[in-house]
Ligand SMILES: [Fe+2]
Ligand SMILES: [Fe+2]
């Protein structure tokens with residue numbers, strides 16, 4: 001029987017109310033210990049106020065080969081950005 | 095450095111793919127685990143990151159040696175925190191290596207079988223409390239020199255691990271310098287201990303950067319792949335130039351008669367370490383190689399029942415949860 005503990009991905013939310021952010025991964029036998037290990041490995045200097053752990057095997061990632069079809073369509077849609085529009089100075093800040 | 099003399103693997107692959115890969119690296123793009131990469135790149139990185147990770151873990155031993163004998167509670171707390179950081183560094187790096195398709199257990203087994211190496215520096219003993227200062231100041235100082243540029247290395251997970259590590263290293267070097275400064279400013283006996291620590295750690299620290307560029311056979315490919323950023327001699331020179339004034343401030347003497355400022359190159363001339371000693375240490379014949387491997391093997395063996403027990407418990411709990419649903 002392999003005793004290697006499964007891999008978990010660790011997400012931490014910092015002090016300032018931002019989203020949980022992926023910080024790395026670690027091995028642990030179960031979710032409870034994964035959180036304890038994450039506390040020790042990733043928050044030794046007040047990096048967080050909340051921890052999520054997810055089994056790495058549960059993550060579905062987009063394939064590198066899909067980069068084109070997935071992300072290129074956004075390239076030519078400049079009108080989605082505020083800077084596309086000219087607002088006369090007289091109008092003031094918008 | 096922490097990864098000394100990492101042999102780069104030759105790559106025989108589709109030249110078109112190789113060229114596209116090199117173009118990505120030249121353009122400063124990060125390579126991520128699922129991206130196509132040459133076998134040689136993957137294998138060299140496993141070796142390099144693995145060796146770096148093992149160094150962080152084995153590197154806890156010479157300092158851990160003094161935790162119970164730290165002279166004050168404050169120094170003890172500082173040293174504990176420092177050694178705990180090194181455990182964390184090892185874990186960040188193991189995870190980066192694992193994204194390349196090797197398991198944590200395989201990495202550990204390759205360390206214990208001697209197939210993978212760790213830095214030569216950790217095969218030297220820490221004989222006195224002043225050595226703990228010398229380790230933080232010189233050994234972590236040398237490590238920082240190497241790790242800062244690696245934050246820009248081409249492999250994403252490695253670069254990100256380096257960013258975390260570099261954030262934590264500066265505390266390591268500063269607490270070491272602070273410690274040895276207290277001793278250098280103490281009684282004549284304490285100052286003598288500080289000098290003795292510098293005498294013993296100076297050349298082993300210079301060895302951390304690996305052999306001279308003219309004897310370093312693996313650099314070219316690794317530099318093209320941006321998994322090595324500076325040459326060994328560049329970093330060693332930088333380290334000497336940075337450290338000499340720090341020693342002067344302490345009133346300590348670098349144990350090198352040939353140390354001399356060289357106006358033309360804008361750096362110090364200095365003596366090479368004894369490279370025969372370096373190769374002997376790498377072969378396993380350093381003062382502490384056997385001790386270090388013994389300690390790691392014992393920890394792995396004695397911890398087996400804990401790893402197995404917790405896994406068995408987790409499986410049982412999972413089955414119960416399913417049954418209850
Ligand atoms: Fe470290
Ligand atoms: Fe270190």
Ligand SMILES: [Fe+2]
Nearest residue numbers: 180234263266
């Ligand atoms: Fe360190």
